[in-house]
Amino acid sequence: MKALIIADNNQLEFVDKEIPIPKDHEVLIKINAVALNHRDQFIREGKYPGISVGTILGSDASGTVLETGKNVDSVWKSKEVLINPNVNWGENSKVQSSNYHILGTPSDGLFCEYVTIDAQKIAEKPAHLSLENAAALPLGGMTAFRALFHHGRCQKGENILISGVGGGVAQFAFQFALAKGANVYVTSSDETKRTKSTELGAKGAFNYKDSNWVKEAKSKSGGFDLAIDSAAGEGINDLIKLMNPAGRIVFYGATQGKTQNLDVHRMFWNQITLQGSTMANDDEFKEMLAYVRKNRIEPIIDSVRPFNEIITAFDKMKAGDQFGKLVISLLSN
Numbered sequence: 185m186k187a188l189i190i191a192d193n194n195q196l197e198f199v200d201k202e203i204p205i206p207k208d209h210e211v212l213i214k215i216n217a218v219a220l221n222h223r224d225q226f227i228r229e230g231k232y233p234g235i236s237v238g239t240i241l242g243s244d245a246s247g248t249v250l251e252t253g254k255n256v257d258s259v260w261k262s263k264e265v266l267i268n269p270n271v272n273w274g275e276n277s278k279v280q281s282s283n284y285h286i287l288g289t290p291s292d293g294l295f296c297e298y299v300t301i302d303a304q305k306i307a308e309k310p311a312h313l314s315l316e317n318a319a320a321l322p323l324g325g326m327t328a329f330r331a332l333f334h335h336g337r338c339q340k341g342e343n344i345l346i347s348g349v350g351g352g353v354a355q356f357a358f359q360f361a362l363a364k365g366a367n368v369y370v371t372s373s374d375e376t377k378r379t380k381s382t383e384l385g386a387k388g389a390f391n392y393k394d395s396n397w398v399k400e401a402k403s404k405s406g407g408f409d410l411a412i413d414s415a416a417g418e419g420i421n422d423l424i425k426l427m428n429p430a431g432r433i434v435f436y437g438a439t440q441g442k443t444q445n446l447d448v449h450r451m452f453w454n455q456i457t458l459q460g461s462t463m464a465n466d467d468e469f470k471e472m473l474a475y476v477r478k479n480r481i482e483p484i485i486d487s488v489r490p491f492n493e494i495i496t497a498f499d500k501m502k503a504g505d506q507f508g509k510l511v512i513s514l515l516s517n
């Protein structure tokens with residue numbers, strides 16, 4: 185089978201591998217579609233812990249179960265499924281274990297034609313989604329779901345700010361918050377993304393690169409009860425300024441690095457919470473899928489391309505000009 189690995193000198197390379205054989209507790213899946221996350225590009229750039237040459241990349245995929253191991257219910261056979269990319273979350277639902285990681289580094293991932301996986305890690309694809317659209321969901325959907333609901337405690341009618349809505353996780357946070365009935369506002373550096381977001385239901389869209397955006401956002405929204413962010417850096421202080429008293433800021437990434445001068449005075453006086461978040465536990469994977477089913481959420485897809493063009497999707501991720509997920513179809517493989 186064909187697989188995309190990280191090779192020497194941060195090169196991406198297609199290799200041929202044996203089709204794996206499922207162990208007793210596993211299923212063999214024919215991959216139908218995969219989707220990129222920024223971590224895949226970070227790995228390509230050598231900016232991720234635990235990189236090892238020869239690893240098959242990729243954390244998001246949909247597929248069809250071809251074979252079930254001896255201890256797996258054969259009812260799974262022929263089902264269209266999504267794969268939970270968590271490895272070793274562990275017993276504590278509040279935090280991942282010390283040997284937690286995500287499929288695609290350090291262990292082999294899903295950018296390949298066939299995979300064997302623990303049957304506990306699969307769930308039926310939401311019926312309203314195509315195989316391509318469903319592949320966009322797992323990692324981004326899980327991360328957004330935990331940030332927004334577990335930590336963010338997002339409520340109907342609250343004012344919520346999703347920063348950098350062009351991001352793969354941010355788009356899900358945006359859609360999930362809209363489905364909850366919150367008043368959702370977004371930021372984006374890209375005018376097209378701001379326009380699309382308002383068309384999709386955002387009450388306001390601001391350019392975080394404009395020097396005036398904080399004032400504009402405050403005057404338009406009146407302030408926010410919750411902000412979901414992955415940039416961190418000095419921008420956290422802008423979010424702190426924009427929070428209503430007792431507001432919550434949840435961040436799941438730090439693309440802009442450390443915050444050098446955290447506005448601690450405004451934080452304590454206004455009783456602001458700053459909460460870190462990462463991926464989601466195995467139960468939340470299923471809860472997220474149930475939420476997507478119930479609200480018939482359709483992931484925003486930037487583009488779908490064939491497997492042999494996957495490297496152009498990495499290039500697009502690097503340029504950051506996509507709005508929505510970069511999906512790769514293996515349906516014709």
Ligand SMILES: NC(=O)c1ccc[n+]([C@@H]2O[C@H](COP(=O)([O-])OP(=O)(O)OC[C@H]3O[C@@H](n4cnc5c(N)ncnc54)[C@H](OP(=O)(O)O)[C@@H]3O)[C@@H](O)[C@H]2O)c1
Pocket residue numbers: 221222223323324327347348349350351352353354371372373374377392414415419436437438439440461462463464501504
């Ligand atoms: N903790 C976890 O489990 C977890 C899971 C997934 C991702 N992450 C992390 O979260 C970050 C985003 O990941 P992703 O896959 O969503 O990446 P992505 O799809 O490449 O999105 C990145 C987005 O960040 C936005 N951005 C850039 N600079 C910004 C700033 N100064 N203020 C606000 N937004 C800014 C941009 O939005 P616009 O284009 O709209 O301007 C950009 O599209 C990465 O650091 C990633 O490692 C963490």
